[in-house]
Amino acid sequence: VRRLCYTRRVHFGSDNHTGASERVLNALATANSGHTHGYGDDDWTRRATAAITEVFEREVDVLYVATGTASNTLALACLVQPWESILCHSQAHILLDESTAPEHQTGGARPTGISGRDGKLTPAHLSAYFASTGADYPHNPRPGALSLAQSSELGLVYSPEELGALSELARSRGLAIHMDGARFANAVAASGRSPADLTWRAGVDVLSLGGTKNGCLAAEAIVCFRSGLAEQLGFRRKRAGHLLSKGRLFGAQFVGWLAEGHWLTLAAHANAQAARLAATLTARPDVRLAWPVQANELFAVLPSSLVASLRAAGAEFYDWYKDSLPSGLALGEGECFIRLVTSFATDDRDLEAFAAALGLAAPAALS
Numbered sequence: 001v002r003r004l005c006y007t008r009r010v011h012f013g014s015d016n017h018t019g020a021s022e023r024v025l026n027a028l029a030t031a032n033s034g035h036t037h038g039y040g041d042d043d044w045t046r047r048a049t050a051a052i053t054e055v056f057e058r059e060v061d062v063l064y065v066a067t068g069t070a071s072n073t074l075a076l077a078c079l080v081q082p083w084e085s086i087l088c089h090s091q092a093h094i095l096l097d098e099s100t101a102p103e104h105q106t107g108g109a110r111p112t113g114i115s116g117r118d119g120k121l122t123p124a125h126l127s128a129y130f131a132s133t134g135a136d137y138p139h140n141p142r143p144g145a146l147s148l149a150q151s152s153e154l155g156l157v158y159s160p161e162e163l164g165a166l167s168e169l170a171r172s173r174g175l176a177i178h179m180d181g182a183r184f185a186n187a188v189a190a191s192g193r194s195p196a197d198l199t200w201r202a203g204v205d206v207l208s209l210g211g212t213k214n215g216c217l218a219a220e221a222i223v224c225f226r227s228g229l230a231e232q233l234g235f236r237r238k239r240a241g242h243l244l245s246k247g248r249l250f251g252a253q254f255v256g257w258l259a260e261g262h263w264l265t266l267a268a269h270a271n272a273q274a275a276r277l278a279a280t281l282t283a284r285p286d287v288r289l290a291w292p293v294q295a296n297e298l299f300a301v302l303p304s305s306l307v308a309s310l311r312a313a314g315a316e317f318y319d320w321y322k323d324s325l326p327s328g329l330a331l332g333e334g335e336c337f338i339r340l341v342t343s344f345a346t347d348d349r350d351l352e353a354f355a356a357a358l359g360l361a362a363p364a365a366l367s
């Protein structure tokens with residue numbers, strides 16, 4: 001048994017290395033029978049939008065796409081002009097991991113990282129940017145939107161108060177507010193605050209609500225709190241080739257995902273496993289966490305020899321961008337910086353195998 005534990009593959013690479021939750025698959029299986037109209041004109045899509053309306057406690061316009069990149073960049077295209085910039089965290093997905101899709105979809109608007117090595121964006125970053133950057137228009141790019149990730153690029157969670165302060169300042173300078181919610185469920189589950197408090201009540205205009213990392217196969221919803229965006233979003237989605245003819249595929253996934261708080265159950269599990277993983281890792285004196293673990297991602301500095309032995313024991317995780325290390329945390333000689341991600345599918349055996357590979361006792365079982 002012990003040998004099996006050692007050789008078990010342990011997946012902390014990404015929360016999109018998972019399959020889908022059983023409930024989501026069951027919803028898809030149910031939606032499989034019969035004929036429906038296409039392109040979102042079907043009852044599954046209408047039920048999904050009704051469920052999202054209920055979750056956010058207000059009328060919203062919702063369009064569905066299959067990838068987070070499409071969701072983020074189509075949403076941003078509705079908020080900015082081609083000559084504008086999109087202010088974001090220096091590690092933002094739209095800045096580092098979406099190629100030039102933001103520029104492509106927006107017609108040229110430029111994502112601009114303004115946080116340096118700080119974990120979260122604050123009003124001070126915005127003020128410093130406004131104070132130090134040229135406003136000689138049309139020569140300089142004009143800031144058109146603020147894009148925030150919730151949970152954040154470094155696994156942190158913004159409170160409604162933090163979001164409110166950011167959006168108030170941004171709005172006073174004429175910026176629209178976009179939220180990259182690829183891990184929004186993790187933020188809701190972690191904070192215990194309502195989806196409404198974490199979005200439109202805190203000034204968010206459009207949310208890219210991600211299902212894919214947390215139990216769906218491929219389902220992302222662009223949730224518009226500002227009215228009047230849906231029509232152009234519809235044209236943009238079609239033009240970009242992201243309008244699915246079998247719209248029920250998205251509708252069914254969201255119906256299964258949102259029913260009875262399933263999305264939050266899945267996210268709470270991922271968060272709890274991350275907290276346990278963090279407790280296990282930090283039991284070793286040679287491991288340092290770069291940021292507190294607030295959702296389902298861990299960023300840690302470890303001896304390279306330990307990283308190599310963890311990988312040899314079957315653990316999978318990524319080396320992470322060294323320039324995202326907090327300024328107070330220097331990487332020593334022979335150390336690596338890594339990211340570990342838990343998910344709804346991380347089970348106790350994953351943590352046991354990881355603890356064994358670290359030479360530690362397994363954490364107590366979750367349930």
Ligand SMILES: Cc1ncc(COP(=O)(O)O)c(C=O)c1O
Nearest residue numbers: 067068069070093149153180182
């Ligand atoms: C913060 C963030 N936003 C968006 C995405 C979605 O990207 P994709 O286009 O790969 O679905 C990811 C996935 O890695 C992410 O981590």
